[in-house]
Amino acid sequence: MRCPRVLPLLFFALTRSLLAQHPVPFLNQPLVPSSAAPGGNEFTLTLNGTGFASSSAVHWNGHSRATHFVSERQLTATILATDIAKAGTASITVVSPKPGGGASAVAFFPVAEPASSVTFTKIDFSSAGGNIQVVTADFNGDGKLDLATVGYYDSTVRIFLGNGDGTFKVGPVYSVCEAHSVVAGDFNGDGIVDLAVGARGCDEVTILLGNGDGTFRDSGSFAVGPTGPYGGPYSLAMGDFNMDGKLDLATANESNYVSVLFGNGDGTFRKHVDYDIGTTALHLAVGDFNEDGNLDLAVASPSQDGISILLGSCSATFRKGPVISFGTATDNRYLTAIDLNRDGKLDLAISDGELNTLSVMLGNGNGTFHGGGQYAIGGNDADEVGAADFRGNRILDLVVPSFYSSSVAYLVGKGDGVFEAPVNYTSGLGARGVAVGDFNGDGRLDFAISNQYANTISVFLNQPADPSK
Numbered sequence: 001m002r003c004p005r006v007l008p009l010l011f012f013a014l015t016r017s018l019l020a021q022h023p024v025p026f027l028n029q030p031l032v033p034s035s036a037a038p039g040g041n042e043f044t045l046t047l048n049g050t051g052f053a054s055s056s057a058v059h060w061n062g063h064s065r066a067t068h069f070v071s072e073r074q075l076t077a078t079i080l081a082t083d084i085a086k087a088g089t090a091s092i093t094v095v096s097p098k099p100g101g102g103a104s105a106v107a108f109f110p111v112a113e114p115a116s117s118v119t120f121t122k123i124d125f126s127s128a129g130g131n132i133q134v135v136t137a138d139f140n141g142d143g144k145l146d147l148a149t150v151g152y153y154d155s156t157v158r159i160f161l162g163n164g165d166g167t168f169k170v171g172p173v174y175s176v177c178e179a180h181s182v183v184a185g186d187f188n189g190d191g192i193v194d195l196a197v198g199a200r201g202c203d204e205v206t207i208l209l210g211n212g213d214g215t216f217r218d219s220g221s222f223a224v225g226p227t228g229p230y231g232g233p234y235s236l237a238m239g240d241f242n243m244d245g246k247l248d249l250a251t252a253n254e255s256n257y258v259s260v261l262f263g264n265g266d267g268t269f270r271k272h273v274d275y276d277i278g279t280t281a282l283h284l285a286v287g288d289f290n291e292d293g294n295l296d297l298a299v300a301s302p303s304q305d306g307i308s309i310l311l312g313s314c315s316a317t318f319r320k321g322p323v324i325s326f327g328t329a330t331d332n333r334y335l336t337a338i339d340l341n342r343d344g345k346l347d348l349a350i351s352d353g354e355l356n357t358l359s360v361m362l363g364n365g366n367g368t369f370h371g372g373g374q375y376a377i378g379g380n381d382a383d384e385v386g387a388a389d390f391r392g393n394r395i396l397d398l399v400v401p402s403f404y405s406s407s408v409a410y411l412v413g414k415g416d417g418v419f420e421a422p423v424n425y426t427s428g429l430g431a432r433g434v435a436v437g438d439f440n441g442d443g444r445l446d447f448a449i450s451n452q453y454a455n456t457i458s459v460f461l462n463q464p465a466d467p468s469k
Contacts, residue, residue, distance in 0.1 A: 021099050021100030021101075021243070021244050021245045022051075022053045022055075022056075022096040022097065022098070022099065022100040022101035022245055023050075023051030023053075023096070023100060023101075023240045023243040023244070023245060024051065024096070024100070024101065024102045024103075024104065024239075024240035024245055024246065024247055025049060025050075025051050025052055025053075025056060025093075025094035025095070025096055025101075025102075025103070025104040026049045026050040026051050026104060026105075026239055026240065026286070026287075026288070026295060027047060027048075027049040027092075027093070027094055027104040027105060027107050028047075028048045028049045028050075028287065028337075028338070028339060028346060029107060029338045029339070029387065030107075030338065030339060030387075030389060030396055031045060031046070031047060031092060031107055031109055032045070032046040032047075032048070032342075033045070033394045034109070034110075034389040034394050034395075034396070035109065035110045035111070035112070035114070035389045035392045035393070035394055036079075036084045036109070036110075036111050037084075037111070037112070037113050037114060037392070038084055038085065038086050038087045038111050038112065038113070038443070039084070039085060039086075040081065040084050041081050042078060042079065042080055042081045043078075043079055044076050044077070044078060044079070045058065045065075045076065045077045045078075045079050045092075045109075046074065046075075046076050047074065047075045047076070047077065047092075047094060047107075048073060048074050048339070048344060049073065049074075049075075049094065049104065049288075050072070050073060050287075050288040050293060050294070050295055051072065051096075051240060051243060051293075051295075052069065052071070052072050052073065052074070052075050052094060052096070053069070053072075053096045053097075053101070054069045055069075055096065055097050056069065056075060056094050056095065056096045057094070057095050057096075058075060058077035058092065058093075058094055058095075059092070059093045059094070059095050059103070060077075060079060060083055060090050060091075060092060060109075061090050061091055062091070064095075065077045065078055065079060065080070065083075066078040072293050073288070073291065073293065075094060084111045086111070087111055087112045087113075087442060087443035088111050088438075088441060088442075088443050089108050089109065089110045089111065089437075089438035089441070089443055089444075089445065090108070090109040090111065091106045091107075091108065091109075091138075092106065092107045092108070092109050093105075093106055093107070096245075098245075099245060100244060100245015100246070101245050102186060102189055102245060102247075103186065103191070105184075105185065105238075106137070108388075108436070108437060108438060108445060110389060110392055110438060110443050110444055110445050111443045112392045112442065112443030112444050112464075113392065113464070114391060114392040114393040114394075115391045115392060115393070115464035115465065116391070116393070116465075117391065117412075117464075117465040118390055118391055118444070118462050118463060118464050118465055119463050119465050120410070120425055120446070120447075120460035120461060120462060120463065121460070121461045121463055122425065122426070122427070122458050122459070122460055122461075123166055123167065123458070123459045123461065124428065124456045124457070124458050124459075125160070125167070125168060125456065125457055125459070126455060126456055127149050127151070127158055127160070127450070127455060127456060127457045128151065128154065128158075128455045129151025129152070129153050129154035129155075129156050129158070129455065130151050130152040130153035130154070130430075130452045130453070130455070131149045131150070131151060131430075131432070131433065131450035131451055131452050131455070131456075131457060132149075132150050132151075132152050132179070132180050132181065132432055132433060132450065132452060133149065133150050133180075133181050133182050133235075133384070133432065133433035133450055134147055134148065134149040134150075134182075134433040134434070134435045134448050134449070134450040134457060135147070135148050135149075135182050135183065135184045135195075135435050136148075136184075136435040136436070136437040136439075136448065137184045137193045138162075138193070139159060139161070139171075139193055139210060139214045140161060140212070140213050140214035141212055141213070143164075144161075144162040144163065144164040144441070145162045145437040145438065145439055146159065146160060146161045146162045146168070146171070146214065147159070147160040147162070147168060147435065147448060147457065148160075148182060148184065148195055149182075149433070149450050149457060150176070150179035150180060150181065150182045150197060150198075151179060152178055152179060152180050152200070152452070155175055155176055155177050155178050155179055155201070156173050156174065156175060156176065156179060157173070157174040157175075157176050157179055157182065157195065157197055157208065157216075158170075158171070158173050159171030159172050159173070159174075159214060159215075159216075160457070161214050162439060164439075164440065164441050165440050165441075166439045166440040166446065166459055166461045167459075168457075168459075171214050171215075172214070172215050172216070174208060174216060174218070176197045176199050176206045176208075177199040177200075177201045177202035177204070177206070177221075178199060178200045178201025178202065178231065179197050179198070179199060179200075179206075180198045180199070180200035180233070180234060180235075181197070181198035181200075181233060181234065181235045181236045182195055182196065182197050182198070182236070183195070183196050183236045183237065183238050183249075184196075185238045185247050186247065187207055187209070187219075187247050187263060187267050188209055188219070188265065188266050188267035189246070189265050189266075192209075192210040192211070192212045193210045194207065194208060194209045194210045194216070194219075194267065195207070195208040195210070195216060196208075196236055196238065196249055197236075198232075198233040198234065198235065198236050198251060199221060199233075200230065200231045200232055200233065200234065200254075201231050202221065202231070203223060203224055203227045203231055203232055203233075203253075204221040204222055204223050204224060205221065205222050205224060205233065205236065205249060205251060205261065205269070206218065206220070206221040206222075207219040207220060207221070207222070207267050207268070207269075209267050219267035219268060220267075220268060222261055222268070222269045222272070223271075223272060224251045224253055224259040224261070224272050225251075225253060225255075225257045225258075225259040225272050225273075225274035226253060226255050226256070226257045226274065227253045227254060227255050227257075228253065228254035228255040228280065230254060231254070232251065232252070232253035232254040232255060233251035233252060233253050233254070233259070234251075234252050234253065234254040234281075234282050234283070235251070235252045235282065235283045235284055236249055236250070236251055236252075236284070237249070237250045237251075237252075237284040237285065237286045237297065238250070238286070239286045239295045240295070241260060241262070241294075241295050241312060241316060242262055242316035243294075243314070243316075244262075245265070246262070246263040246264065246265035247263050248260060248261060248262045248263050248269075249261045249263070249269065250284055250286070250297055251272075251284075252281035252282055252283055252284050252299060252300075253281055254280060254281070254282060255280065255281065256276050256277060256278055256279060256280065256281065257274045257275065257276055257277070257281060258274070258275045258277060258281045258284070258297065258299060258310065258318075259272040259273065259274050259275075260272065260273045260274075260275070260318070261273075262316070273317075275310060275318055275320075277299055277301070277308045277310070277320070278308075279301045279303050279304045279308065280301045280302060280303045281299050281300075281301060281308075282299075282300050282301055282302055282332070282333060282334075283299070283300040283332075283333060283334045283335060284297055284298065284299055284300075285297070285298040285300075285335045285336055285337040285348065286298075286337065287337040287346040288312075288346070289309060289311070289321075289337075289346055289363060289365075289367045290311060290321075290365070290366050290367035291345075291365050291366070293314075294311075294312035294313055294314055295312045296309060296310060296311050296312045296318075296321070296367065297309070297310040297312070297318065298310075298324075298335060298337060298348060300332040300333060300334060300335045300350060301332055302331045302332060302333065302353070304323070304332070305325050305326070306323040306324050306325035306326065306332075307323070307324040307332065307335065307348060307350060307361070307369075308320070308321075308323050308324075309321035309322050309323070309324060309367055311367055321367050322367060322368055324348070324361055324368070324369045326350075326359050326361060326371055326374070331352050331353040331354035331355070332350055332351075332352060333351050333352065333353040333382060333383060333384075334350070334351045334382075334383055334384045334385050335348050335349060335350040335351070335385060336348070336349050336385045336386070336387055338387045338396065339363075340360060340362070340372070340387070340396055340413065340417045341362055341372070341415070341416050341417035342415060342416075344365075345362075345363040345364065345365040346363045347360065347361060347362045347363045347369070347372065347417060348360070348361040348363070348369060349385045349387060349398055350385070351377075351382035351383060351384070351385050351400055352382060353381045353382050353383065353403070354381075356376060356377055356378070356379055356380055356381065356382050356402065357374050357375060357376055357377060357382065358374070358375045358377055358382065358385065358398065358400055358409070358411065358419075359371075359372075359373070359374045359375075360372035360373050360374070360375075360417055360418075360419070362417050372417040372418070373417070373418055373419070375411060375419055375421070375422065376422075377400050377402065377409035377411070377422050377424075378402075378405075378407070378409055378422055378424050379400070379401075379402020379404075379405040379407045379408075379409055379424065380402050380403070380404040380405035381402055381403035381404045381405070382400050382401075382402050382403075382409075383400070383401050383402065383403050383431065383432045383433070384400070384401060384432060384433050384434045385398060385399075385400050385434070386398065386399040386400075386434035386435070386436050386447055387399075387436075388436045388445045388447070389445065390410075390444070390445050390462055391412075391464075392443070392444065394415075395413045395414065395415040396413045396415075397410065397411060397412050397413045397419075398410075398411040398413065398419060399411075399434055399436075399447050400422075400434075401427060401431035401432055401433070401434060401449050402431060403430055403431060403432060403452070404429075404430075405431075406426060406427055406428055406429045406430075406431055406451070406454070407424045407425065407426055407427055407431065408424065408425045408426075408427045408431060408447075408449055408458075408460070409422035409423070409424050410422060410423045410424070410425065425460065427449045427451055427454075427458045428449070428451030428453070428454030428456045428458055429451060429452075429453040429454045430451050430452030430453030430454055431449050431450075431451050431452075431458070432449075432450055432451070432452050433449065433450035434447055434448070434449060435447065435448045435450075439459055439461065440461055442462075444462035444463075444464070445462060446459065446460055446461050446462050447459075447460050448460070
């Protein structure tokens with residue numbers, strides 16, 4: 001919950017409530033349900049997250065739908081039969097009004113016939129400079145998903161504009177010192193997608209503000225806290241950590257430190273606040289893990305057996321939470337926070353680069369987790385983790401690239417946090433980053449992989465192997 005305020009008079013209490021800043025809503029994955037078949041009936045969509053307001057509205061492809069406020073952590077919305085009349089993928093956001101407020105990050109809702117199994121067809125295109133990470137969003141407002149990738153070797157951010165058929169055309173290129181990580185969000189509140197880029201070689205974050213036409217402008221660079229011998233930040237995460245209606249950033253600095261940079265709402269950030277987790281911070285996941293209404297951080301480290309939890313508070317500070325140990329990990333690299341067993345509590349999927357495994361830790365809803373299984377992914381040097389309802393059957397699957405084996409593991413979920421043995425696809429040498437989206441507009445979620453050594457992006461288009469209808 002938010003910090004309680006005790007005021008002597010009801011009038012002042014009401015005035016304070018009316019004038020309070022609405023947080024930027026934070027939307028958990030998956031939506032409930034996470035997909036639908038075309039031609040279905042009107043239904044109720046449940047959205048879980050953090051920072052919802054009584055006046056928040058659920059938007060379907062930018063259009064408001066009748067929304068019911070359940071709590072600061074849950075909304076429901078009425079989705080019309082006309083919304084799902086034909087195949088396609090909808091963009092879902094939660095929008096809160098001013099003061100503060102704004103739109104959550106986009107969640108994708110696929111509308112397609114469910115399939116008991118799927119395969120993926122690969123399309124490669126050139127992207128020079130050593131691709132570390134890739135993100136997807138509609139940068140030019142044409143309704144087609146685009147890609148941005150960070151090139152570590154040539155210090156660039158490359159934009160690729162989607163054609164809507166799974167192919168992309170080359171867009172602009174921007175210089176960022178040893179660009180290593182990237183997140184997409186609206187950092188100046190103008191409703192246009194921006195980029196925050198971790199400049200590992202310069203120990204800072206560079207902000208590229210979107211112009212809405214696929215181009216960006218530099219809004220400045222902002223220092224992070226103590227970094228490791230190779231610089232930092234290694235990775236980024238975003239959320240409204242102080243609930244003031246402005247997006248903030250957290251950085252894992254490849255040192256013992258995580259830095260938090262509070263946003264000013266205009267694309268600039270205040271001086272970093274640093275937290276010593278006592279071990280190397282490599283990757284971050286954001287979510288309300290103890291369900292108190294404040295965003296927390298999960299931190300992966302290659303030098304400890306477990307995940308460090310930093311618990312957020314209504315005073316905009318973090319405190320050390322538990323270290324989540326699962327016994328066999330030796331090189332925790334990447335993680336994602338998502339509800340894998342459909343119990344309404346955020347779980348963690350964690351890759352181990354040395355053991356080449358994926359570990360699932362199921363959330364208890366109080367900031368602690370319990371073991372949910374470990375899976376050999378059949379590759380070499382597991383990296384980022386992606387999750388989506390690829391089969392359109394309301395069950396999440398996972399994809400994990402492997403750096404040295406040039407492969408991607410696809411793990412089919414059973415809906416209870418358990419996964420089948422992986423199916424492996426060939427990607428490119430140095431497979432690292434994952435971005436999930438419907439790149440050809442057929443209502444089925446695809447994924448893109450950034451290949452660092454191959455200087456390519458691999459787009460894997462989803463093909464139903466056995467439609468159930």
